[in-house]
Amino acid sequence: MEKNFKDGESSKVPPSEGFREAYTLHLADDALVLGHRNSEWCAHGPVLEQDIAITNIALDLIGQARNFYQYAAQLINGFKKAESSRASLLERGFEAEASEDSLAYLRDRHEFKNCLLTEQPNGDWAKTILRQFFFSVYQYFLYEKLQVSKDHQLAAIAEKSLKEVTYHLRWSSEWVIRLGDGTEESHQRMLRAIEELWLYTGELFEAAGYEQHAAKEDLGVDPSSLKPKWEEKVKEIFSEATLPYPNKVPMEGGGKKGDHTEHLSSILADLQFMQRTYPNSEW
C-alpha cells in the first residue's frame, strides 16, 4: 500500500483511504493549536529569556503544523482528482485547491482534530509549562514511532520534528521540576495546574477511528501503545518535582473527533479573522 506523494502524484489513491488525510490533519491541528497557544506568550513571558524560549517552541510547533498541512493538502487535492464528490471541503473554501493556508484558516471548529489538551488556556506559567510537558512527552514517543511509518512523508516530518520535541521535553521537564520543587507558591501553582489539566490527558491515548486505521496500515501510531512510556516519564519527573502522581479521574475527550471546548472557538476567531475577513490577503 506504499505510495510516494512527494511529487503530488496521489491521484491514484482510492477514496477509502481518507483516514490518511484525517490522520495527517490531526497531527497538524495538534501542533498548530498548541503552537498558537504558546505564541500568546510572546512579549508577555515572565522574563525576557523565557519569553524567547516559549516563542521558539511556538515557532517549532507551527513549523511542524505547516509540514503536515502541506502534505494533507497534497492528499486532499489528490482525492479531489480521484473523486470530485469528496471535495466538499474545497468547494467551501476560497481557493480552488486545498493548501496549508486553507486548511489552517478556513476550516470550522468541528473540523479541527486536535486534542482538548492543546486548546486549554495558558493560565499562569505553571499551567503553560505543565501543558507543554504533558504534550511533549506524548509527542516525543509518538514521533519516535512515526519515524518508521510506511508513509515516507509522515516519517520524514516525524524524524525532523523529533529533534525539536526532544528539546521541548527537556525544557518543560526542567521547569516542572523547578516549580514543583521550588517555593511553596510555585508548588501550589503546579498542583493547581495538575488539577486543571490532568483530565485532558486521557484523550491523548484514546485512538480515534482514523488513528486505528492508520496504525493498522502501519502508516500511523496507535496512541494507546504510548501510554505506558508516557506514564513512566511523567511519574519520573513528578517524583523529582515532589509532585504527587494524580489518581484516576473521569477524563474529557472528543477533540480528535471535532467535539471541542469553547476555547477552540476563541483561538480560531483570533487565528482565522484576517483570512475570513479579507480572503486571500497577503502580507
Place this chain on the structure above:
Amino acid sequence: MNFQSRKNYYGDIPEEKGNGNIISSDARTDWPLWEIFIRSKQGLDHKHVGSLHAADAQMAIENARDVYTRRMEGISIWVVESKYVHASNPDDAGNFYEPAEDKVYRHPTFYDLPDEVKHM
C-alpha cells in the same frame, strides 16, 4: 540578604568617575547575570556574545541556546556567572597599554606564513 557592591561588568567605564555601577542584589528574587560564550564552528574559539539572566548554570546554557543560537550561530556554549569575571580598571589604561605602542618588533610580521595556517 541585601548587599551592595561596586562592579564594572566587562570593563565598562562607569558613568560617573569613581562611582561605578551600583549593583543591588536581592538573592531571593533576582536571577544572577551570566556571560555567554559561543563557538561558531569547530576549530574556532568561543567568543563572548552577550549576557543574560538565569537561575543556575543549566538554565543559563538553555537560555543561551534559545537567545543566542536560534539563527545557527553556534555549536558550543560556555557560560560564566558574571560575578566571576574580573575586569581591568579603565584608570590603568595608561600604564597597562600605552607602553606597547612603540614596540612593533613584538609583532610576528617578519615571517612568511604558509597558506595552510589559518586563523592567525
